[in-house]
Amino acid sequence: MVGQVLCSEATHKTSGAKEGYINALSHIFVSTGRWFLVVQDPTTRSSDEVTPPRAGLINVIFDRPVIPPNTGNAIRMCAGAGASLHLAGPLGFNFDEKNVKRAGLDYHDLADVTQHANFHEAFMALPKSRIFAFSAHADVWHTDIEYQPGDVLLFGPEPTGLAEEVLTHPRITQQVRIPMLPGRRSMNLSNAAAVATYEAWRQFGFPGGE
Template sequence: AGLDYHDMACVRVHADWPAVRAALPDRRWFALTTKGSRNYAAVSFQADDVLLFGPESRGLPPEVLAQFDADHRLRLPMLPGSRSMNLSNAVSVVVFEAWRQNGFAGGA
């Protein structure tokens, strides 16, 4: 799905989950999950926040979610009885809102 955008990406590969957390120690981290109790729209996002999304099929592992308190477990509101949004759409919604709150920094 990267098409011709690969040159705009800065990809870093980490050995494991603890290495990921250690790489960005001074940031606010948010886990997006269907098990979240806080609506993503209730957050005042900051430019250096980290948004963590899990696989579409199963979400974030319980051992990862356990590292986030209720204020840092975010959810997207859904209609009763509906399934969760697919991953690419969920990422788009949350990232765009965070970018909007930060004045579309870097945008044209």
């Protein structure tokens, strides 16, 4: 069944229910303190078949991630900041790997997470959003951007970063980088996503935060 809601506010603390459905997980979202698990038939799921319940204040896209704990950490980070996480395939791991679950999916306040077949589909799912591509070779710092609700923060796979075809895509609004000391190659993916997400959220005044 496509888009079946498995758990609601009344059952979200039942660990057995969560574990029972975790291997079929393909889409997660949180709304007003409630979390839901929504599964789709893997032969039919696509980004345009399931509509998220709300547009993300901040959208984070991981293009072809390969290290499970980084994605798990990002899920938990996005839950904390109210951001939406988009995973553009092909993924370098199975989404039900224990490292992903350990890092993020055992956290009861789950983020809005959507899988897409590739970065093209991820971009199409966010047609009106500005897209900021993070690259160690960019000239503009991420703090120089005045972020707007709905903006996309785009990150490439570990350890290569975004491919040239992504960086030069016409949907890219600006390439940006997170400043580092000289001689350092790059930041950890989930750390970089956290730095960028919280900068955008800070500019918005941390709405909903406490």
